[in-house]
Amino acid sequence: MNDLGIYLxxxxxxxxxxxxxxxxxxQKPTYAVLALTVTMIALSSLFVLLKAYFVAVIQIxxxxxxxxxxxxxxxxxxxxxxxxxxxxxxxxQTAANSIIGLTFLGELLIAGFAFQSAKMSGAGLAGTVEAVxxxxxxxxxxxxxxxSGILLIGIFGVVNLAQKEKTR
Amino acid sequence: MITLYHYLIVSALxxxxxxxxxxxxxxxxxxxxxxxxxxxxANLSFVAFSSFLNxxxxxxxxxxxxxxxxxxxxxxxxxxxxxxxxxxxxxPNEMNLMKD
Numbered sequence: 001m002n003d004l005g006i007y008l009x010x011x012x013x014x015x016x017x018x019x020x021x022x023x024x025x026x027q028k029p030t031y032a033v034l035a036l037t038v039t040m041i042a043l044s045s046l047f048v049l050l051k052a053y054f055v056a057v058i059q060i061x062x063x064x065x066x067x068x069x070x071x072x073x074x075x076x077x078x079x080x081x082x083x084x085x086x087x088x089x090x091x092x093q094t095a096a097n098s099i100i101g102l103t104f105l106g107e108l109l110i111a112g113f114a115f116q117s118a119k120m121s122g123a124g125l126a127g128t129v130e131a132v133x134x135x136x137x138x139x140x141x142x143x144x145x146x147x148s149g150i151l152l153i154g155i156f157g158v159v160n161l162a163q164k165e166k167t168r
Numbered sequence: 169m170i171t172l173y174h175y176l177i178v179s180a181l182x183x184x185x186x187x188x189x190x191x192x193x194x195x196x197x198x199x200x201x202x203x204x205x206x207x208x209x210a211n212l213s214f215v216a217f218s219s220f221l222n223x224x225x226x227x228x229x230x231x232x233x234x235x236x237x238x239x240x241x242x243x244x245x246x247x248x249x250x251x252x253x254x255x256x257x258x259x260p261n262e263m264n265l266m267k268d
Contacts, residue, residue: 023198150235
């Protein structure tokens, strides 16, 4: 991989992590959604670096284009101002939370340590639309149909939840 | 040289940031956003493995994760809207009707 690829990786990874930190520390939910949009775009560029072009475009289209817009609509319709009470934690609670969180992070890093020497594959695998389409309609046809069932049931659930209560 | 481990480090950091968001924030919308961060971290891990191990299954499963995340966000936001209409606040610590 040339130097441009390495620079792009570090820029995208750093912006993804920093904007994810901005999501969880922002006091207004609108700004949190906007920071998450930056995270999605950074992740999409990481996908392009991994030669997964179809997943990168789907990430922008569906995540940043539909799901986050849905979040923004709900926040706007509910009129949430977003100043939430932050309960002052006791001293040992902060330390315990940090220790547990860092232990979990260390465990994840150790679990991935076995793959340290895997090299980037050559020009063999490219996640183009044709390749992913052949995989979706080939070995992964059954999960594909199941996901359509999940989406249908999701629609049923949302319509059921959104109906007005019938007066008795 | 960017190895697979670099991508896994990014994925692990994003996942732990999502976990902190879920456990720390007191706004249901932001909790749902942190769940989205966790799902994206898992997606990155899937696609990284798929690209480095020459298997298209990771990217296919990543598409399924996106679809499932979409339906989960829809239902979660519907529940959050109903909670807000009934209670007026979005604080998960105040939803304690089932508590003693």
